[in-house]
Amino acid sequence: MTHEAAFRVWRGDASGGQLQDFTVTVNEGEVVLDILHRLQATQTPDLAVRWNCKAGKCGSCSAEINGRPRLMCLTRMGTFAPDEVVTITPLRAFPVIRDLVTDVSFNYEKAAAIPPFTPQAREADGSHRMQQIDVERSQEFRKCIECFLCQDVCHVVRDHEDNKPAFSGPRFLMRLAELDMHPLDTVDRKAFAVEEGGLGMCNITKCCTEVCPEGIHITDNALIPMKERVVDRRYVPTTWLGRTIRRRGSS
Amino acid sequence: MTELERHDYDVVVIGAGGAGLRAAIEAHEQGARTAVVCKSLLGKAHTVMAEGGIAAAMGNVYPEDGWKVHFRDTMRGGKMLNHWRMAQLHAQEAPDRVRELEDWGALFDRTPDGLISQRDFGGHRYARLAHVGDRTGLELLRTLQQRAVALGIDVYMECTVTRLLTADDGRICGAFGYWRESGRFLALQAPSVVLATGGIGKSYKVTSNSWEYTGDGHSLALQAGATLVNMEFVQFHPTGMVWPPSVRGILVTESVRGDGGVLKNSAGNRFMFDYIPDYFRKETAETEEEADRWYVDKKNNRRPPELLPRDEVARAINSEVKAGRGSPHGGVFLDIASRRDADYIRKRLPSMYHQFKELAEVDITAEAMEVGPTCHYVMGGVEVDPETAAAVVPGLFAAGEVAGGMHGSNRLGGNSLSDLLVFGRRAGTAAAAYAKATTVAALPETALTEAATAALAPFAREGGENPYTIQHDLQEAMNELVGIIRTAAEIEQALARIEELKLRVQALTVEGHRQYNPGWHLALDLPHMLRVSECIARAALERQESRGGHTREDFPGPQDEWAALNVICRYDGDGVALSRQPLPVMPPDLAEIFEETA
Numbered sequence: 009m010t011h012e013a014a015f016r017v018w019r020g021d022a023s024g025g026q027l028q029d030f031t032v033t034v035n036e037g038e039v040v041l042d043i044l045h046r047l048q049a050t051q052t053p054d055l056a057v058r059w060n061c062k063a064g065k066c067g068s069c070s071a072e073i074n075g076r077p078r079l080m081c082l083t084r085m086g087t088f089a090p091d092e093v094v095t096i097t098p099l100r101a102f103p104v105i106r107d108l109v110t111d112v113s114f115n116y117e118k119a120a121a122i123p124p125f126t127p128q129a130r131e132a133d134g135s136h137r138m139q140q141i142d143v144e145r146s147q148e149f150r151k152c153i154e155c156f157l158c159q160d161v162c163h164v165v166r167d168h169e170d171n172k173p174a175f176s177g178p179r180f181l182m183r184l185a186e187l188d189m190h191p192l193d194t195v196d197r198k199a200f201a202v203e204e205g206g207l208g209m210c211n212i213t214k215c216c217t218e219v220c221p222e223g224i225h226i227t228d229n230a231l232i233p234m235k236e237r238v239v240d241r242r243y244v245p246t247t248w249l250g251r252t253i254r255r256r257g258s259s
Numbered sequence: 260m261t262e263l264e265r266h267d268y269d270v271v272v273i274g275a276g277g278a279g280l281r282a283a284i285e286a287h288e289q290g291a292r293t294a295v296v297c298k299s300l301l302g303k304a305h306t307v308m309a310e311g312g313i314a315a316a317m318g319n320v321y322p323e324d325g326w327k328v329h330f331r332d333t334m335r336g337g338k339m340l341n342h343w344r345m346a347q348l349h350a351q352e353a354p355d356r357v358r359e360l361e362d363w364g365a366l367f368d369r370t371p372d373g374l375i376s377q378r379d380f381g382g383h384r385y386a387r388l389a390h391v392g393d394r395t396g397l398e399l400l401r402t403l404q405q406r407a408v409a410l411g412i413d414v415y416m417e418c419t420v421t422r423l424l425t426a427d428d429g430r431i432c433g434a435f436g437y438w439r440e441s442g443r444f445l446a447l448q449a450p451s452v453v454l455a456t457g458g459i460g461k462s463y464k465v466t467s468n469s470w471e472y473t474g475d476g477h478s479l480a481l482q483a484g485a486t487l488v489n490m491e492f493v494q495f496h497p498t499g500m501v502w503p504p505s506v507r508g509i510l511v512t513e514s515v516r517g518d519g520g521v522l523k524n525s526a527g528n529r530f531m532f533d534y535i536p537d538y539f540r541k542e543t544a545e546t547e548e549e550a551d552r553w554y555v556d557k558k559n560n561r562r563p564p565e566l567l568p569r570d571e572v573a574r575a576i577n578s579e580v581k582a583g584r585g586s587p588h589g590g591v592f593l594d595i596a597s598r599r600d601a602d603y604i605r606k607r608l609p610s611m612y613h614q615f616k617e618l619a620e621v622d623i624t625a626e627a628m629e630v631g632p633t634c635h636y637v638m639g640g641v642e643v644d645p646e647t648a649a650a651v652v653p654g655l656f657a658a659g660e661v662a663g664g665m666h667g668s669n670r671l672g673g674n675s676l677s678d679l680l681v682f683g684r685r686a687g688t689a690a691a692a693y694a695k696a697t698t699v700a701a702l703p704e705t706a707l708t709e710a711a712t713a714a715l716a717p718f719a720r721e722g723g724e725n726p727y728t729i730q731h732d733l734q735e736a737m738n739e740l741v742g743i744i745r746t747a748a749e750i751e752q753a754l755a756r757i758e759e760l761k762l763r764v765q766a767l768t769v770e771g772h773r774q775y776n777p778g779w780h781l782a783l784d785l786p787h788m789l790r791v792s793e794c795i796a797r798a799a800l801e802r803q804e805s806r807g808g809h810t811r812e813d814f815p816g817p818q819d820e821w822a823a824l825n826v827i828c829r830y831d832g833d834g835v836a837l838s839r840q841p842l843p844v845m846p847p848d849l850a851e852i853f854e855e856t857a
Contacts, residue, residue: 035505037504039618048777049728053769054776054777058300060303061305062469063510064617065307065394066303068303105775106774106775112300116301124405124406124408125363127364130358138373147391150366150391153307153397
């Protein structure tokens with residue numbers, strides 16, 4: 009059940025690089041990350057790869073496999089034909105550090121900019137009471153393992169570096185939706201979602217949902233509802249009038 | 260070392276899992292200038308792998324529950340070798356630590372009346388684990404991460420500490436490390452350092468642990484003069500995946516059994532009924548009928564034997580496989596498919612469903628899983644003061660898996676996440692207070708130069724073997740010779756191999772340059788892995804009895820003369836030195852708890 013597979017792995021750093029060919033042994037049941045580990049142990053000990061849990065729970069080993077953003081630990085070798093060349097490249101939307109490791113600090117900056125969760129007070133007995141049905145909407149988004157595949161695939165930034173300052177990306181727009189739907193949170197982040205997060209730039213092509221390894225319905229359950237909530241708030245005539253008057257008064 | 264990047268803090272926390280982040284949050288809130296240093300990106304720490312839940316006697320599901328019951332379960336699960344005061348503080352404070360997570364945004368599953376739901380787990384008398392499906396660790400870690408970010412705590416990501424720095428008088432004055440990305444060195448000066456580096460599992464071949472679990476915190480503590488306690492106690496989780504080979508060891512949560520799953524051998528028998536030890540006989544069901552009734556009526560029925568503490572279940576599985584009654588790939592069957600409907604399984608165990616589907620092409624709602632023991636957790640760790648998490652070295656603190664004492668000879672499931680929160684917070688408080696009360700010593704310049712030279716040494720050599728081979732050989736040796744069942748002869752063999760491996764580490768070669776070079780990183784991890792492996796093996800040889808996570812085939816069963824003794828490891832500059840130390844004595848009012856229910 010063992011075969012020799014052809015791998016092409018991108019190697020290089022910020023100054024440039026190229027695909028390198030390898031022939032490597034594959035055993036039954038293995039995933040792409042196993043093969044990269046075998047390369048490290050036998051052919052290229054300094055091949056730079058990020059990984060941690062190797063079980064699809066930490067979201068570290070993101071890369072592009074035959075052009076598609078995926079977790080290497082969840083991509084089974086059995087999904088390729090034995091004679092198929094498997095090409096591994098770093099996430100394209102982020103600057104390369106070395107080999108398959110990219111600089112994902114964009115994501116950490118976007119996370120830090122979000123106005124923090126601010127709960128209402130506890131009840132008299134010291135508890136918060138919430139119904140299961142009310143927590144489930146945000147719970148879906150909290151399954152996110154921050155692999156940043158959605159951030160990588162989203163065309164708003166994938167091919168438009170200049171959009172990055174004005175766009176949080178699906179992961180963090182979803183975080184805004186999560187907080188907006190959180191039963192205990194008291195902060196309104198709708199204006200933030202539009203003005204800082206760039207929610208309007210998302211045109212719901214669902215690429216993010218397609219690559220999500222956790223199967224989170226990012227577009228349908230987070231981004232579209234968030235767009236609706238923002239519209240409700242911004243364009244209810246009385247709200248609009250109130251805000252417009254206040255803005256004129258203050259300027 | 261003039262070109263060295265230098266920073267100055269009151270508290271430096273090493274590790275950004277649950278314990279590290281909780282410590283950092285607390286130190287920050289106490290007014291200390293705080294930094295967190297972590298080997299991976301923020302949010303990737305091993306805490307995300309915890310599945311089942313956080314044990315806390317909140318009484319939301321069973322009002323009869325309370326800290327005394329939790330304390331009793333924890334001590335009995337640890338075969339009474341736990342530090343009683345740690346177990347007491349843990350049981351008393353865990354409910355508040357869980358509630359506080361809700362104030363920071365965590366969303367636990369709910370009871371019908373809107374409180375935090377609690378689930379059953381092995382060794383816990385009542386349903387006690389606050390949970391979010393089977394991804395509780397992720398929820399805990401993300402909540403703490405988001406809190407730490409909101410507070411603006413400095414985080415040094417992908418940065419590895421290779422040495423703790425001490426002043427002439429022995430107290431801590433900082434840490435030395437390198438950026439993984441660039442390979443450049445940095446020194447963090449601080450009077451207080453909190454170790455929250457997790458465990459040691461990567462020294463074993465079959466493990467649920469990630470690459471980060473090299474025992475570096477244990478090793479750094481030893482080098483700085485601290486003591487380790489109970490290193491012989493390594494927990495083999497009874498249910499890891501066994502097939503396909505590349506996922507062998509990945510955890511299958513105990514919640515599968517808590518939610519109704521049972522263990523069967525190749526003959527289809529629920530073999531755990533044959534392995535009920537006298538110690539737990541009174542509280543364990545004798546028949547399958549009683550065990551099944553327990554899920555709906557816990558007051559009038561006793562627990563299924565599948566939910567005995569982990570050491571008991573792991574040994575039983577090991578015996579069944581050895582006796583030739585295992586599954587096709589050398590495990591046993593864990594069956595929930597025939598006992599619960601598919602919707603319930605997907606709802607309660609979504610990530611297990613996903614994991615088996617993706618990695619093994621097994622649908623757990625339709626067929627049984629194959630499982631076997633996997634190295635999961637080390638009960639042993641840095642010897643600390645229960646109130647402050649302080650090690651014996653002034654300025655050094657330890658919390659979470661790297662600390663020892665709390666879990667005795669065996670940890671109950673769910674007690675790890677609560678341990679992180681309770682003692683992470685205590686370490687943060689104490690580290691901040693200590694920093695305030697003291698002045699930091701100057702960084703020892705010669706030690707900085709030495710640390711840099713040592714880190715670069717592997718590049719200077721040529722023609723040696725690569726570090727991956729050495730790691731592989733160590734993992735084989737520990738798995739085969741200091742694994743779940745041990746003998747003096749095998750442990751001695753392991754110690755001899757470790758000596759050989761030490762020499763090989765001194766001669767290994769690293770290819771390439773300093774920028775993000777995993778081969779180099781591993782080369783620097785190996786001495787830590789060897790040092791903790793030596794501690795485990797030596798302590799395992801010393802303790803001539805079987806108790807909890809330490810089973811000696813040549814000394815079966817617990818022995819009275821060992822019942823109140825800890826094994827302590829020290830580093831004497833050359834190797835690991837051992838001593839025996841009496842266990843702290845429990846005060847009479849707590850000892851009564853065990854008499855009442857015995």
